[in-house]
Amino acid sequence: MDKVRKPKNIFVQGAISPEKIANSIANHASKTDIGGHSIFLGQVRADQKDEGQVIGIDYSAYEEMALEKAFEIREAIFAKYPLTCMHIYHSLGEVKVGEICLFVFTSSKHRKAAMDACEELVERIKEELPIWGKELLNTEGHVWKVNR
Structure with a gap:
């Protein structure tokens, strides 16, 4: 009988804490069929813009659509790679x-699948999810972030 996956809430209010990341890793110690994990941590940069220096990003999303799309992406990645676990958290x-704004964590029996899946997952999240970042500037202004 196939395990039925349901959409999970990937959103975290504010920054993703180091404790959340550490606990997520520690929770996998009992899963002894895992041989490799791959982790991506997206961190907010202090970019210099013409309008001022970035001091933070205010993320917003079309949440219902983003969760549906994240579910579709998860299912496609699970179908393509022999993964044991996959976790996505976005601020x-x-x-x-x-501070950390994106935490992607993939696990598999062998490292290559975890690494390849993690990379593809991050690229698809950045390209396909309806999440927007308003870069907050030290000049009290803002600019909308463009994903690359």
């Missing part, structure tokens, strides 16, 4: 420079 609201 909403304000995240300061130096």
Whole structure:
């Protein structure tokens, strides 16, 4: 009998804490069929813009659509790679420079599948999810972030 997957809430209010990341890793210690994990951590940069220096990003999303799309992406990645686990966390609201805004964690029996899946997952999240970042500037202005 196939395991039925349901959409999970990927959103976290504010920055993703180091404790959340550490706990997520620690929770996999009992899963002894895993041989490799791949982790991507997206961090807010202090970019210099013409209008001022970035001091944070205020993330917003069309949440219902983003969760549906994240579910579609998860299903496609699970179908393509022999993964044991996959976790996605993305910030909403304000995240300061130096804080983590995206945490993607894939696990599999062998490292290559975990690494390849993690890379593809991050690229698809950045390209396909309706999430927007308003870069907050030290000049009290803002500019809308463009994903590359």
